[in-house]
Amino acid sequence: MAVMDDIDRKLVRALQEDATLSHAALAERVGASPTSCWRRIKALEEAGVLVGAVRLVDPQAVGRGVSVMLQIRAKSHEPEARQGLEAFLRGRPEIMECYSMSGEWDYLMRIVVADVAGYERFLMRELLNHPNVATSASHFAMSQVKYTTALPV
16 A cells, blocks of 8 residues: 555545546645645556546436446356456446456456446346356346445545
């Protein structure tokens, strides 16, 4: 873990809220000079704390308003079978997040699609046809209570 002081933490929080802020705006927000902010940001990038800048997209605005939490069980846990399944999962654009899990299910993922029919196509024609998928359980999100990409620092 990188050692961060209060100014670094303020910078990270501010950048998580708005990655488009200029160094001058960041400096004003965190109480440091623009040059100091620039140096600190570069150091945080080199330390692997800051790893990219993206713009978030509203799923409804781009026709991807259905979110499904999907659990799957693998047929085999042999390294080759697991690697093949994970490569397949990483390559699917509908899968926004995927976690290898402990417990009853092997993987938990968040799927985002346009509609229920789109989810059915993905599930029935793609996922369940993968040779290492044994079974699945789907949970449709009714509404989003909280969503954030900002980590507490």
